[in-house]
Amino acid sequence: MVPSPVPPDMPTVALLSDFDDYYAGVMRGVVCDHTDARVVDVTHRVPRQDVRAGAFVLSRAAPYFPDDTVHCVVVDPGVGTDRDVAVVESGDQVLVGPDNGVLWPAAERLGDPVAYRVEPGEPASATFHGRDVFAPLAGRIASGWRGYRDERLADPTTLGFGDHRVDGGVIQGEVVYVDGFGNVVTNVPGEPVLDRTSFGRTVTLGDARLPFERTYGAVPPGEALCTVASHENLEIAVNRDSAAERFGLAAGDAVRFELGGAAE
Amino acid sequence: MVPSPVPPDMPTVALLSDFDDYYAGVMRGVVCDHTDARVVDVTHRVPRQDVRAGAFVLSRAAPYFPDDTVHCVVVDPGVGTDRDVAVVESGDQVLVGPDNGVLWPAAERLGDPVAYRVEPGEPASATFHGRDVFAPLAGRIASGWRGYRDERLADPTTLGFGDHRVDGGVIQGEVVYVDGFGNVVTNVPGEPVLDRTSFGRTVTLGDARLPFERTYGAVPPGEALCTVASHENLEIAVNRDSAAERFGLAAGDAVRFELGGAAE
Amino acid sequence: MVPSPVPPDMPTVALLSDFDDYYAGVMRGVVCDHTDARVVDVTHRVPRQDVRAGAFVLSRAAPYFPDDTVHCVVVDPGVGTDRDVAVVESGDQVLVGPDNGVLWPAAERLGDPVAYRVEPGEPASATFHGRDVFAPLAGRIASGWRGYRDERLADPTTLGFGDHRVDGGVIQGEVVYVDGFGNVVTNVPGEPVLDRTSFGRTVTLGDARLPFERTYGAVPPGEALCTVASHENLEIAVNRDSAAERFGLAAGDAVRFELGGAAE
Numbered sequence: 001m002v003p004s005p006v007p008p009d010m011p012t013v014a015l016l017s018d019f020d021d022y023y024a025g026v027m028r029g030v031v032c033d034h035t036d037a038r039v040v041d042v043t044h045r046v047p048r049q050d051v052r053a054g055a056f057v058l059s060r061a062a063p064y065f066p067d068d069t070v071h072c073v074v075v076d077p078g079v080g081t082d083r084d085v086a087v088v089e090s091g092d093q094v095l096v097g098p099d100n101g102v103l104w105p106a107a108e109r110l111g112d113p114v115a116y117r118v119e120p121g122e123p124a125s126a127t128f129h130g131r132d133v134f135a136p137l138a139g140r141i142a143s144g145w146r147g148y149r150d151e152r153l154a155d156p157t158t159l160g161f162g163d164h165r166v167d168g169g170v171i172q173g174e175v176v177y178v179d180g181f182g183n184v185v186t187n188v189p190g191e192p193v194l195d196r197t198s199f200g201r202t203v204t205l206g207d208a209r210l211p212f213e214r215t216y217g218a219v220p221p222g223e224a225l226c227t228v229a230s231h232e233n234l235e236i237a238v239n240r241d242s243a244a245e246r247f248g249l250a251a252g253d254a255v256r257f258e259l260g261g262a263a264e
Numbered sequence: 265m266v267p268s269p270v271p272p273d274m275p276t277v278a279l280l281s282d283f284d285d286y287y288a289g290v291m292r293g294v295v296c297d298h299t300d301a302r303v304v305d306v307t308h309r310v311p312r313q314d315v316r317a318g319a320f321v322l323s324r325a326a327p328y329f330p331d332d333t334v335h336c337v338v339v340d341p342g343v344g345t346d347r348d349v350a351v352v353e354s355g356d357q358v359l360v361g362p363d364n365g366v367l368w369p370a371a372e373r374l375g376d377p378v379a380y381r382v383e384p385g386e387p388a389s390a391t392f393h394g395r396d397v398f399a400p401l402a403g404r405i406a407s408g409w410r411g412y413r414d415e416r417l418a419d420p421t422t423l424g425f426g427d428h429r430v431d432g433g434v435i436q437g438e439v440v441y442v443d444g445f446g447n448v449v450t451n452v453p454g455e456p457v458l459d460r461t462s463f464g465r466t467v468t469l470g471d472a473r474l475p476f477e478r479t480y481g482a483v484p485p486g487e488a489l490c491t492v493a494s495h496e497n498l499e500i501a502v503n504r505d506s507a508a509e510r511f512g513l514a515a516g517d518a519v520r521f522e523l524g525g526a527a528e
Numbered sequence: 529m530v531p532s533p534v535p536p537d538m539p540t541v542a543l544l545s546d547f548d549d550y551y552a553g554v555m556r557g558v559v560c561d562h563t564d565a566r567v568v569d570v571t572h573r574v575p576r577q578d579v580r581a582g583a584f585v586l587s588r589a590a591p592y593f594p595d596d597t598v599h600c601v602v603v604d605p606g607v608g609t610d611r612d613v614a615v616v617e618s619g620d621q622v623l624v625g626p627d628n629g630v631l632w633p634a635a636e637r638l639g640d641p642v643a644y645r646v647e648p649g650e651p652a653s654a655t656f657h658g659r660d661v662f663a664p665l666a667g668r669i670a671s672g673w674r675g676y677r678d679e680r681l682a683d684p685t686t687l688g689f690g691d692h693r694v695d696g697g698v699i700q701g702e703v704v705y706v707d708g709f710g711n712v713v714t715n716v717p718g719e720p721v722l723d724r725t726s727f728g729r730t731v732t733l734g735d736a737r738l739p740f741e742r743t744y745g746a747v748p749p750g751e752a753l754c755t756v757a758s759h760e761n762l763e764i765a766v767n768r769d770s771a772a773e774r775f776g777l778a779a780g781d782a783v784r785f786e787l788g789g790a791a792e
Binding site: 022024026028033035039048077078081118123124128139143145 | 533
């Protein structure tokens with residue numbers, strides 16, 4: 001049986017960005033310079049400057065981190081402009097990042113978010129607040145510093161994953177993320193649209209008819225399927241291949257499914 | 265002189281997968297939620313769903329980790345199907361992963377493997393056992409939990425790296441891994457086929473005659489060579505360039521060498 | 529206000545290489561086998577065997593790491609040849625790597641470098657001194673070992689980032705690094721060539737006239753700009769796109785700017 005967690009003593013700082021370059025390493029160094037906490041990455045491969053993708057990833061990753069984790073989140077196309085610097089306490093975790101919405105879906109998932117606004121002063125650079133603002137903040141917060149609580153952020157920037165509609169058997173939504181396997185993640189929550197009673201039904205997507213299955217290996221290699229994967233949304237996948245390539249789908253694209261009867 | 269190891273006090277959890285996406289970050293979070301150990305990556309860039317490549321990498325990396333390391337290994341095309349969940353004690357390390365062979369070559373290298381079968385219960389997802397099964401297991405084992413010892417895995421799935429043949433000066437084998445430099449690693453053990461007395465001889469590969477050398481810099485930039493690299497197998501390389509591209513070789517391809525006399 | 533650092537108790541080993549493969553993971557394992565320190569990456573995606581790019585990245589990252597950090601640096605096209613193994617004490621940090629210049633610009637930035645030569649003995653491989661020489665050294669140094677101080681390195685290999693010239697409003701230099709966003713980093717120090725009083729002026733680069741701006745978001749998405757970014761050098765960027773692709777520039781290319789008047 002898979003065992004339950006034990007509360008760790010060691011605090012954790014988790015880094016998430018779209019840097020995919022040594023800039024992530026510089027942030028690790030800055031965090032290490034401010035705390036004895038563990039420093040781990042969520043990812044630094046968020047599609048460049050895609051705030052919504054960053055928000056999606058954070059919302060799906062943060063709930064699995066321990067209490068007291070400090071997330072340092074930098075997907076920040078507005079760096080050096082007048083967007084605010086935010087610290088959000090949510091659940092038992094703390095989210096640090098630009099106030100551009102990237103923190104919000106995770107904050108709502110973690111529960112009862114309270115947002116603070118931090119005055120960044122005069123950062124050493126106008127282009128790398130990951131290094132000069134967010135990493136020092138995250139590091140010090142992991143060390144117990146709570147000085148950011150002076151000023152509430154009146155109106156934090158929120159962000160959603162777009163509309164979806166369910167009308168009888170027709171489901172319309174959009175692609176929110178394409179993962180590294182080429183799995184196409186939509187913004188349509190798997191339940192209650194599709195639930196476990198749907199396994200074995202078919203889904204029509206354009207010209208294709210896909211079975212709705214619990215997992216990838218339920219179809220032969222190279223065949224497509226619909227599933228509700230670990231992110232809890234409707235996903236289009238190809239067993240051992242890329243659904244994004246197969247169906248020509250990318251983040252932001254509209255998708256339309258028709259839910260059919262049982263597969264033959 | 266390069267100094268010897270000192271036994272570390274801090275336990276280590278090492279992660280290996282083919283995720284190359286934020287899923288690796290989720291696993292880091294889960295591990296942190298179950299243990300105070302250090303969390304480091306072996307790699308998350310195993311070629312997607314290539315169990316043999318994952319097994320090769322783990323077998324070459326694990327022996328360099330400290331005693332008591334717990335390896336959490338997820339190259340798992342059968343996730344959510346009926347493949348077993350395995351914990352293997354081997355050497356002084358513990359390997360956690362699917363029972364699809366990915367653990368086996370490392371387990372044999374570390375020595376005297378004993379395999380256990382863990383009943384995964386009802387994982388939260390059918391598609392991401394890295395998060396829901398393997399990472400919690402690895403984290404708890406790093407914290408000292410040994411509850412997995414209840415049930416032996418009767419017949420663990422083994423895996424080899426394919427056949428190779430040495431017949432006089434003719435060596436036949438196959439490509440097991442292409443590394444990030446484009447070096448082509450074969451399944452042919454360097455010794456006793458070729459040993460240090462072979463340096464300076466030539467090797468014929470198709471139309472090409474390559475010198476057998478100790479290291480890349482022994483030939484000018486852009487020139488090809490054969491060597492026995494750090495993984496201890498016969499490798500085809502090009503100094504400062506990609507041998508995989510030069511010779512059109514990929515994992516699984518057959519290779520045939522003829523060992524010749526001394527290079528002129 | 530962004531808080532100041534607190535001195536951490538936990539020592540840090542920082543890894544930098546061009547491996548971008550499981551070889552980096554093997555080094556993490558070896559370091560963990562020699563020390564209880566934190567192990568973090570600067571990056572392992574230095575362009576392959578580009579010693580100058582590695583030197584640039586290290587020089588821009590190391591100053592942000594805590595005192596007592598041990599940097600293990602492996603961009604080493606001469607592995608297994610007769611290049612020396614170096615340990616450089618500089619500032620309050622220690623740099624470990626091949627004596628090919630990769631350590632030098634960082635050593636000078638950190639201040640007052642003192643270089644030592646380490647006799648590698650008989651490494652287990654001729655191709656992977658990251659595993660067999662540099663990682664053990666770095667790990668043991670992080671544990672307090674100072675045995676490397678026996679022998680000074682008489683004449684450490686230095687490395688510069690090429691010449692640049694400023695002649696009136698004409699600035700000539702070369703590209704030293706292209707980052708993951710496609711930002712083109714030159715070898716021209718931002719100050720005193722261009723300083724904050726230059727914001728709003730234009731820069732001519734070939735046929736293009738670019739505004740000189742503090743940050744990317746000062747121009748509309750898709751438009752190019754010049755800036756002095758976090759690395760403190762003159763940089764050519766495109767807001768939310770790749771300047772390297774737009775202008776066809778790569779590391780080593782010559783660049784020539786003409787500084788003009790105020791943008792209209």
